[in-house]
Amino acid sequence: MGSEGPPAVTIHVTGFKKFHGVSENPTETIVNNLPEYVKIKGLPKGVTLGSCSILETAGEGAITPLYQALQSALTRKDSDSSNSGKIIWVHFGVNSGATRFAIEHQAFNEATFRCADEMGWKPQKVPIIPGDGAISRTRKTSLPVEEITYSLAKMGFEVMASEDAGRFVCNYVYYHSLRFAEQNGILSLFAHVPSFSTIDEETQMQFAASLLEVLATLN
Numbered sequence: 001m002g003s004e005g006p007p008a009v010t011i012h013v014t015g016f017k018k019f020h021g022v023s024e025n026p027t028e029t030i031v032n033n034l035p036e037y038v039k040i041k042g043l044p045k046g047v048t049l050g051s052c053s054i055l056e057t058a059g060e061g062a063i064t065p066l067y068q069a070l071q072s073a074l075t076r077k078d079s080d081s082s083n084s085g086k087i088i089w090v091h092f093g094v095n096s097g098a099t100r101f102a103i104e105h106q107a108f109n110e111a112t113f114r115c116a117d118e119m120g121w122k123p124q125k126v127p128i129i130p131g132d133g134a135i136s137r138t139r140k141t142s143l144p145v146e147e148i149t150y151s152l153a154k155m156g157f158e159v160m161a162s163e164d165a166g167r168f169v170c171n172y173v174y175y176h177s178l179r180f181a182e183q184n185g186i187l188s189l190f191a192h193v194p195s196f197s198t199i200d201e202e203t204q205m206q207f208a209a210s211l212l213e214v215l216a217t218l219n
Contacts, residue, residue: 099198157210
């Protein structure tokens with residue numbers, strides 16, 4: 001057993017609960033079902049599926065459990081001195097008006113919610129991290145979005161690279177995650193998915209598992 005070595009990559013995932021206009025969030029189903037799905041399907045050697053968390057679709061409501069999960073993953077890694085592998089966070093959010101999947105390059109330091117979140121907050125042109133500067137400030141993932149998108153498209157998925165994750169809770173969470181990732185030497189990525197009425201649940205489960213496989217192959 002000892003000769004197998006530590007996992008090369010640990011991938012943690014998050015999804016969201018329901019919110020205004022979306023009574024059943026597909027990402028809650030995807031993330032809740034992912035552990036059993038990849039257990040049956042299998043993951044590439046050296047890849048471990050870590051925590052699977054469901055966040056409130058609320059700016060402040062999502063952030064505390066997000067940071068708890070991010071920090072917990074780091075603590076587990078630090079406590080295992082033999083594990084020097086990569087940590088990747090993958091956040092799934094729904095874009096109910098989309099017709100295909102989207103891999104997000106970046107997040108903006110701006111909260112402008114088109115409707116109140118699930119805690120009743122509706123900020124307009126508010127910086128997410130005031131200390132980061134203006135709302136035009138962006139943080140970008142260090143993962144190769146174009147390469148990831150190309151690989152998923154070759155697998156047959158309708159997928160695009162995106163420069164704009166919106167200004168709602170998805171962008172809010174992604175910005176915080178990218179900032180944490182930069183400060184702690186880990187990696188973060190956000191993927192938007194359509195509703196199940198646009199792309200069925202089984203295809204979306206295949207997409208989520210395939211995204212993990214693609215991330216596992218990156219150098």
